[in-house]
Amino acid sequence: MRRLKILEYALSSLWRRRFKNLSVVTVYAFTIAALGSILLLTHSLRVEANQILSGAPDLVVQRVLAGRHDLIPVDYAAALREIPGVGAVSPRIWGYHYDAMTGSNFTLIGIDDRAPYELELLDGALPTGPMECAVGAGVARARSTRVGHELTLISGDNVGVVFNVVGVFRAGSDILTNDLVVLRTPDLVEFFGLPEGRAVDLALEVHNPNEVQTVAAKVKRLFPDTRPIARSEILRTYDAVFHWRSGMLLTLFASALVAFSILAWDKATGISADERREIGILKAIGWGTADVLELKLWEGIAVSVTAFLVGLIAAWAHVFLFGATLLAPVIKGWSVIFPEFRLTPYVDLYQIFVMACLTVVPYVASTVVPSWKAAITDPEEVIRK
Amino acid sequence: MTAMAKHRVFLTLTLLEIGLLAGLLAQGRTAARRASAVEVPARRAVAQRLGLTDLALWTEARYTRHPSQADLFSAFQDFPSSLDHFPAGSVVVASGGLEAFQNRLTAGEGSARPCAD
Numbered sequence: 001m002r003r004l005k006i007l008e009y010a011l012s013s014l015w016r017r018r019f020k021n022l023s024v025v026t027v028y029a030f031t032i033a034a035l036g037s038i039l040l041l042t043h044s045l046r047v048e049a050n051q052i053l054s055g056a057p058d059l060v061v062q063r064v065l066a067g068r069h070d071l072i073p074v075d076y077a078a079a080l081r082e083i084p085g086v087g088a089v090s091p092r093i094w095g096y097h098y099d100a101m102t103g104s105n106f107t108l109i110g111i112d113d114r115a116p117y118e119l120e121l122l123d124g125a126l127p128t129g130p131m132e133c134a135v136g137a138g139v140a141r142a143r144s145t146r147v148g149h150e151l152t153l154i155s156g157d158n159v160g161v162v163f164n165v166v167g168v169f170r171a172g173s174d175i176l177t178n179d180l181v182v183l184r185t186p187d188l189v190e191f192f193g194l195p196e197g198r199a200v201d202l203a204l205e206v207h208n209p210n211e212v213q214t215v216a217a218k219v220k221r222l223f224p225d226t227r228p229i230a231r232s233e234i235l236r237t238y239d240a241v242f243h244w245r246s247g248m249l250l251t252l253f254a255s256a257l258v259a260f261s262i263l264a265w266d267k268a269t270g271i272s273a274d275e276r277r278e279i280g281i282l283k284a285i286g287w288g289t290a291d292v293l294e295l296k297l298w299e300g301i302a303v304s305v306t307a308f309l310v311g312l313i314a315a316w317a318h319v320f321l322f323g324a325t326l327l328a329p330v331i332k333g334w335s336v337i338f339p340e341f342r343l344t345p346y347v348d349l350y351q352i353f354v355m356a357c358l359t360v361v362p363y364v365a366s367t368v369v370p371s372w373k374a375a376i377t378d379p380e381e382v383i384r385k
Numbered sequence: 386m387t388a389m390a391k392h393r394v395f396l397t398l399t400l401l402e403i404g405l406l407a408g409l410l411a412q413g414r415t416a417a418r419r420a421s422a423v424e425v426p427a428r429r430a431v432a433q434r435l436g437l438t439d440l441a442l443w444t445e446a447r448y449t450r451h452p453s454q455a456d457l458f459s460a461f462q463d464f465p466s467s468l469d470h471f472p473a474g475s476v477v478v479a480s481g482g483l484e485a486f487q488n489r490l491t492a493g494e495g496s497a498r499p500c501a502d
Contacts, residue, residue, distance in 0.1 A: 004392055007392045007395070008391055008392045011391040011392055011395055012391060015391065048425075049440055051421070051425045051428075051429065052425065052428045052429055052432055052440070053432060053437075053438070053439075053440070054429060055428075055429035055430065055431075055432035055433035055437075056432055056433075056436075056437060056438045057436055057438065060438060060454065062454070064456065067456065067458050068456060068458065068462075069454075069455075069456050090436070092436055096447060096450070104444065105444045105445065105450065106444075107441065107444070107450060109435055109436075109437075111434070111435060111436075116434060119427070119430060119431055119434060120427040120430065121427050121428065121430075121431055122431075126434075136441065138441075169431070172424060172427070172428070173427070173428055173431050174441070175428070175440050175441060175442070176428055176431055176432055176437055176440060176441055177431060177435075177437075177441060178441040178444075179441050179444045179450075180435070180441065182435060201454075203436050227456070229438075229453065229454065233453065234438050234439070234453040237452050237453040238440070238452075238453070241452060241476070251475075302395060305399060306395075306398070306399065306402070309399070309402035309403065309406060310402065312406060313402065313405060313406060313409070316406075316409050320413070330476075331442075331473075331476055332443075332473075333443055333445055333449070333471060333472035333473035333474075333476070334445040334471060334472055334473070335442070335443050335444045335445045335473065336444065336445075337441075337444050338442070338443075338444070339441060339442065344413075344416055344417050344420040344424070345409070345412070345413030345414075345416050345417060346413070346417055347410060347413055349410075
């Protein structure tokens with residue numbers, strides 16, 4: 001009961017300076033929303049990338065010439081198949097195409113004739129006949145095309161090549177296929193004008209996942225001009241890209257944290273004359289030091305817990321309901337075709353807990369500690385000052 | 386406001402916020418479970434069938450579109466002392482682990498392992 005009365009007094013005290021305190025709650029909540037948005041977005045993207053890209057090839061072997069990625073002889077595949085533990089070795093043909101009409105870059109990828117030809121996230125089918133293609137939703141939107149229509153791409157010879165669109169990937173696969181144009185491998189080889197007997201890279205199947213690193217080392221010994229990339233390294237790349245400690249996201253995160261530190265520091269540098277006088281009067285009418293500190297504790301808790309909860313709910317809504325619309329332009333860069341974020345709410349409770357510790361605890365401390373000196377001082381001296 | 390009403394309002398609002406957050410977390414877990422059962426396998430099937438290695442996020446440059454496949458010079462290839470001028474290059478960092486892995490393979494270790502964090 002006593003605690004509830006102190007809480008009541010704390011809330012009354014906050015309400016007396018309601019405009020100032022509401023401003024503090026608003027700024028605090030906005031900072032939490034910014035921090036929370038970054039944490040929720042990066043964690044969700046990291047989990048999705050990890051889950052989806054576990055379907056990537058076990059090992060991709062590129063050829064490096066003069067420090068650059070070069071075409072790899074398809075003949076290498078025969079020697080690679082002889083390595084114990086290696087299954088299928090598939091030459092991959094893929095590349096980029098700049099579409100001057102829309103100012104965007106497409107990724108062109110060639111597929112073989114094996115099944116399956118239909119996929120759950122594909123309306124229509126994959127290309128099986130000559131001059132057919134399947135496109136991502138971003139490409140279909142940019143070029144205003146759909147199943148049954150055509151897609152014209154300008155080849156390196158400045159000749160327009162017409163493909164029949166037989167499939168369009170659904171929005172659910174945007175994060176993987178948004179800028180894709182899938183063609184049959186022979187069509188893509190002809191479109192790019194690639195020399196015979198060459199591929200962009202080779203995809204290796206390794207039967208035992210524990211042997212991938214060993215197979216990669218053997219590939220490197222067999223062909224020193226190659227660069228094997230394991231699936232674990234692909235996943236590691238995205239783990240690093242979407243970690244909150246990397247790149248621009250760290251800058252945003254640090255900026256929000258600095259803004260919060262300024263807020264807490266302003267609170268910690270001292271209490272106002274009014275607050276000091278109020279503490280002096282409370283001590284004079286019989287409040288103990290512990291009661292005064294408890295009052296300040298409740299004030300800090302009321303502000304910080306309210307702001308933290310409101311900010312976190314706002315961050316959730318921003319990322320998972322509105323597709324991180326405020327953060328997307330920062331991440332998008334100069335990309336013309338960029339997928340809309342339809343993220344699954346994967347949440348790391350540990351990160352939320354750490355954020356609470358980094359924000360609520362320091363703010364409460366910065367509210368209580370400055371009041372301690374006034375609370376232990378003689379009330380007459382405090383009031384006179 | 387009646388005496389002792391403010392703390393009731395505050396506690397009620399706080400409990401409502403906690404309840405809302407708990408509801409969102411529970412809804413998130415349900416959505417994640419559903420995604421793991423339905424959507425993720427479908428996307429993984431697309432990645433598997435097409436042999437995809439990267440997400441289709443940053444389409445402005447080769448090394449941002451396929452960061453896991455790009456060599457470490459692409460960002461700076463335009464001319465000597467060229468800087469990485471694409472905005473997404475600030476978001477897409479080169480994986481230090483990938484470089485260390487490649488260095489180990491070049492050094493000829495029998496069973497190269499990626500470096501730990």
